[in-house]
Amino acid sequence: MSSSATNPIVPGFAPDPSVALIDGVFFLVNSSFHVFPGLPIYASRNLTDWTHIGNAFNRQSQLSLQFSDTKIHPQADGTTMLATGGLFAPTIRYHIAIGTTYVICTNVVYPEDGGDDICQNFIVSTKDIWSDVWSDPVSFDFRGIDPSIFWDDDGKAYICGSAAPGPMTKIHLFEVDLSTGQKLSEEVKVWDGTGGIYPEGPHLYKQGQWYYLLISEGGTWKGHMITVARAENIWGPYEEHKDNPILTAKGTDAYVQCTGHCDIFRDQQSHWWGVCLGIRMRGEKCIMGRESFLLAGEWPEGRWPSLQHVTPEVRDRRLQLVVQGPPIMPRHDADLLYLRNADLAKHKLQGSTITLAASRADISQWSEPVTFIGKRQRSLSGVSTVTMEVPQQATSFKAGLVHYKDEHRYARMFFDSEACEFVFELVNKAKSIARSERRKAGNVDLNVRFKVTYTEQELNFAYTLGGEEVSLGPVDTAELSGSDFVGPIIGIQLVSDDSSCEVVFHDLHVE
CATH class of the missing domain: 2.115.10.20 (Glycosyl hydrolase domain; family 43)
Known part of the structure; x- marks a missing residue:
């Protein structure tokens, strides 16, 4: 085992960590x-x-x-x-x-x-x-x-x-x-x-x-x-x-800011460690929000505990002494997320296929259940994709890919069937940001692939229809960054006044 660990140990939407052995x-x-x-x-x-x-x-x-x-x-x-x-x-x-x-x-x-x-x-x-x-x-x-x-x-x-x-x-x-x-x-x-x-x-x-x-x-x-x-x-x-x-x-120019909410614990060798929340921050850009970081500590009996500063990498020889074992397997679908008191019956999962039944309410509000399913964004730089089967039906609906924090802040790209357009929207009510962009869809008798590419600096949305990729946006990550409790979730949603409307998505991939 290496004598170093990469921070954050749990990236993305992962605040207020606590640990037990x-x-x-x-x-x-x-x-x-x-x-x-x-x-x-x-x-x-x-x-x-x-x-x-x-x-x-x-x-x-x-x-x-x-x-x-x-x-x-x-x-x-x-x-x-x-x-x-x-x-x-x-x-x-x-x-x-x-x-x-x-x-x-x-x-x-x-x-x-x-x-x-x-x-x-x-x-x-x-x-x-x-x-x-x-x-x-x-x-x-x-x-x-x-x-x-x-x-x-x-x-x-x-x-x-x-x-x-x-x-x-x-x-x-x-x-x-x-x-x-x-x-x-x-x-x-x-x-x-x-x-x-x-x-x-x-x-x-x-x-x-x-x-x-x-x-x-x-x-x-x-x-x-x-x-x-x-x-x-x-x-x-x-x-x-x-x-x-x-x-x-506080008062430093460290890359990891806002460090706090710490829990300390001992490993099997009685060495002391801490976990805390922190925010990776470059100027106003801190798109990932509060994440979980590891730090080494010391605590001689009868004296006060001490903790290392939080850095993007933990270098400590004691990591080599932590007991090893077989790899731990994730629980299937444990990472899928719904918003508040969602109607789970409107979200059907079968293998890599997700069938959504429409809600009338949109993610721009909180009081009514919405049809949305997603995963925490884990990578500071990455790509998330999904393929949507475009329904051939008369009812109007809006369906697509969303980068979501809460009802006040989100960026999304969706197909508006009534207008036969692909739409990009960016909303941050806390910063009075609201803008959109529309593109005529053309032939929609095909599946459409939605994609959002992200770095620490920028989000870029694109859709592919009939082999042609069209870009929408982009979003400066500062536009969705700020002092908050939560972190980014990338998912899919469906909105329609017709509750019988269903849309099928394939291969939701979130990094």
Whole structure:
């Protein structure tokens, strides 16, 4: 094995990572916000190669994403923050004595009446993480986000989390019965953080006689940082580390910015590592959003933890010591994504063929289900393609290929049957961007191939009909970049007022 690893270890839409070591395999979970299935689970034997093996939220009956829309928040510096509801900042933990894996998370609901956000906190669990069979959620009472589980030496279970509302949230702690969600103690504020906005993403660890509380502060953009405090009693008082923050890219010209929301863990050799989110950023261009990065750490007993800066490559001889094993195979179709509470009956999969039944609602809104299926963009530079059978029917429809972040930001290319045209659209409501381009289709008695080619700088759309390729666009990636929670998804969609309209697609390929 090499003594280096390529960062990000999970590229694309992969924020807020958390890791657990289970029977010699590392498992990582991410936030998923507005997509189903959610809470993706990745597995690795070597910390370098990560495979998508399932999703902890994989049945629509587990919870609802109906009100996981995206809010546009203007910032003081003239930019905007786009905050998407849904599944925030999960933590994965394994209880070796009972052989159970837990994922704890918050479903943030944005009420239709514009009232305060509703934080639906829950725990799901499994006895066999490879099975992809997870329990129904066990709810617990906590008005806040980013809960994390900690077991003390006496077997008692605790939850710490970021108590709402922001921006000056507080870190709270309480004892809990994980099987029922019942609180077994009062909820106690244990730390305010060091003064940065949005103290959140807490994780509690114990080393020797000390309890260590690791949190994120500064917001999840360029001020993001990791700070730590410790106490000899789990309830505090917590003493701040004099060298805080122990991780940040704030004020630097590093390529990987916004580093934060970190979880630290030990490998089989008791070496310390961290995973955190970060954003690959060149000027205003950061099309991939928040991704998962690996970093080496040190934590001598009785001392404070330290973490390396995040770089595009991790160089550490300890990677050679991580236990190897046979390759891990991905779970079939685990990476396919739908938006919010999709009508799954309108998406039929058979081998490499996908048949879509039309929705009346379009991706430009969130309140109604849409017909869309896609995958996370994983490559900074790549090509995604799909072939569409053009229906020979009188009904009007719009169908094609979409590069999607949320209802406010997307670029797409589709066939408009009523106008008999191919259409390109770019929309970013947060930046007041809206433009389109149309081309007459000519003979459409043939299959059409849609393609989007992307680099860090630009997206280029094209369609091929009858052997002729026609380009549309392009899109400067800065036009779809910005401060947000989510990442790019590339997929196919179908819109029509005729609910009986169906369109067949073949070989959806997303890099």
